[in-house]
Amino acid sequence: MSRIGNKVIELPAGITVSVSDDNVVSVKGPKGTLTQVVDKDMIVKVEGSELRVARPTEQKRHKALHGLYRSLISNMIVGVNTGYRRDLEIVGVGYKATANNNVLELSLGYSHNIFLAIPQEIKVTAVTEKGQNPKVILEGIDKQLIGVVAAKIKSLRKVEPYKGKGIRFVGEQVRRKAGKAASKK
Numbered sequence: 001m002s003r004i005g006n007k008v009i010e011l012p013a014g015i016t017v018s019v020s021d022d023n024v025v026s027v028k029g030p031k032g033t034l035t036q037v038v039d040k041d042m043i044v045k046v047e048g049s050e051l052r053v054a055r056p057t058e059q060k061r062h063k064a065l066h067g068l069y070r071s072l073i074s075n076m077i078v079g080v081n082t083g084y085r086r087d088l089e090i091v092g093v094g095y096k097a098t099a100n101n102n103v104l105e106l107s108l109g110y111s112h113n114i115f116l117a118i119p120q121e122i123k124v125t126a127v128t129e130k131g132q133n134p135k136v137i138l139e140g141i142d143k144q145l146i147g148v149v150a151a152k153i154k155s156l157r158k159v160e161p162y163k164g165k166g167i168r169f170v171g172e173q174v175r176r177k178a179g180k181a182a183s184k185k
Helices: 060-081 143-155
Strands: 016-019 024-029 032-037 043-047 050-054 084-091 096-100 103-107 114-117 123-127 135-140 166-169
Touching: 016 043, 024 060, 032 060, 050 060, 060 143, 084 143, 096 135, 135 143, 143 166
Parallel strands: none
Antiparallel strands: 016 024, 024 032, 043 050, 084 135, 084 166, 096 103, 096 123, 103 114, 123 135
16 A cells, blocks of 8 residues: 555646656646656556556555655646745855855855856855855755755755754754763763
């Protein structure tokens, strides 16, 4: 029994889904178009304003792919309809971020600035407000691509547990450790 795979995907108004003969699902909406190659064994059916993903057998492999492809197609529909957004916060004295023409320039306490080319599918903005930590905002229609880019940016300066300096998602809780002074009495 696959709870995720058996859920019906409701297609919002303005979204068109087409499935080709070689199981390529194409989703078109107001924000753009996304395509996904689906395993040849999986059955994708569009019935009116509903989309269903079915599996041919109860094999373990088919059960795993059932929920996977249903989630991927659902994420594509949300992406072309409303889009995705990921906010990163840069915590640290002197840490800065600027974005020009999809090139993100980060000053993270190293001897040099880091220039990171962001894919054209993603819109990147850097916001610096007085009294606030700098923020990097990633927006786009591909959830997977935004996650990969956000993880890459985060890996440039991981959050350290003593002072909490580094790059984190907005709202992320960081477990802080006590320093040497806390162990003495």
